[in-house]
Amino acid sequence: MPAMLPFRTGFGIDFHQLAYGRELWIGGVKLEHDKGAVGHSDADVLLHAICDAMLGACCLGDIGFHFPDTDNAYKDIDSKILLKKTNDLIYQAGYQVANIDSTVCLELPKIKPHSSRIQQVIASILGVEETQVSIKATTAEKMGFVGREEGISAYAVVLLTAINK
Numbered sequence: 001m002p003a004m005l006p007f008r009t010g011f012g013i014d015f016h017q018l019a020y021g022r023e024l025w026i027g028g029v030k031l032e033h034d035k036g037a038v039g040h041s042d043a044d045v046l047l048h049a050i051c052d053a054m055l056g057a058c059c060l061g062d063i064g065f066h067f068p069d070t071d072n073a074y075k076d077i078d079s080k081i082l083l084k085k086t087n088d089l090i091y092q093a094g095y096q097v098a099n100i101d102s103t104v105c106l107e108l109p110k111i112k113p114h115s116s117r118i119q120q121v122i123a124s125i126l127g128v129e130e131t132q133v134s135i136k137a138t139t140a141e142k143m144g145f146v147g148r149e150e151g152i153s154a155y156a157v158v159l160l161t162a163i164n165k
């Protein structure tokens, strides 16, 4: 178990390739797009970055350690289940989410029209208010793999507070 501190902060990053014939799940919401993210699970880049930040804050390893892509139990799994399991892990360690800030990097589709729905979904899984979950997005100005729409990435930071048990 990690040392009990009043606060712990964590950082997470994730990448997925984009391909035709896949669904595009971002932040637990399915977006309409001609391409989707490739992965063993539903390849939800934002939820994976948030899970990694939460686990990192507790010094509990990473998402690949807890939910290995070699395990068929996680094949095509809804990443909202992984976020719930991650929240359970940090709760067992004595912590809860204070706030999350995140950025998704992709050219298309636009995230802004969906950000409030994404906030609702994540906040409800974590049992926090929507204003504790910040979702931002940026393009890569047509540069690199994001700019060429070959892939997407997401970054998240999280602050945890100790639970007064």
Ligand SMILES: [Zn+2]
Pocket: 014, 015, 016, 039, 043, 044, 045, 048
């Ligand atoms: Zn991922």
